[in-house]
Amino acid sequence: MRGLMVARNSPASRVPSHGTELFATAQALDLVPVDDRGRTAPVGLRALLVPQRPEEFPGFGREVLSPAPGIVHAVHDGEADHPAHRGLPSLRYALTQSRRAAAGWASLAGNHVLIRLGPPQDRVFLALCHLRRGSIEVVPGETVETGRLLARCGNSGNSTEPHLHLQLMDHADPVTATPVAFDLPGGLPRDGGLLGEP
Template structure:
């Protein structure tokens, strides 16, 4: 069953991940959550999957100095689930999964942001799926970004249920480590749509807190 609510409140979603995720860039802390309104990302949230020790990836001294293969991270290749009942309205695949960046590499990676901006939405979102979901009497659209290249398992026009596998978590687009970027909009095109607030069972966690996986108890 879809978690979507009436059109006056935030769009209710369930987690697109089975397991717990670390929250980053949360609208519970600031709006716009990513420091920009570009691409209708005003109320977006980032979810970084965790391993069974609560880590996004093992951290070694070399993590401060060198980019790392995305396969080192707990989230890479994990299934990404539909966060509500809906219809697939757009898919984009073909963007390569690049190396992850922590420590000093993250600073250097940030300096290349202009290059991704020049590519527009695809350069930022990487591989992504857009779902149309019900929001009261009007439609809303949910975007899930940074998906693994070649992993998208749904097609345009396909109906999906909340919890159904859409793709796998990757590190494509403007991403420093494997994670899922989730945002809601009032239109299908991020270039013209307005952002919509979203929420999860138990509310929207702040950055640094955990979001429970689909079907789990609130893990904040």
């Protein structure tokens, strides 16, 4: 993504990063877009009591670019971008997480793109999740280069606010895959670390 982002649920500070080994998420990263003041959205009493429209967040609709070259393996679109949940609404939302997990990975990932990275023998897959409904610009079998527009940031699937969930795994099926750690120049972002340029 372009612009400022904050790293959340990063394996730089804990493994498993998302509190579970399920669906190969142990090494996943969440990148939450923020405004030039480092806020994901204005916080007020109303935001702490009721869900917010995803359009209120600076990341909603932000371009999601391919971070690496590869071949699009799979695409899933059509899931609604639901309201964001902070404060008390996030507690109510958390109580429904087991239902989403029981429905499977697609229910958690929401709209997503799965890219096979590197030469065919490498078999490393990158999942980019929680994309905006109707925004995916690529199709299975398409070759993508670094920087190619894939979709736009949304709030689909198991997401409390618009953000991009990324995970690497050794198989296309997250149910049987093993997570693969990110190897980023300069190391992994710390939780709460600010990335990008305004």
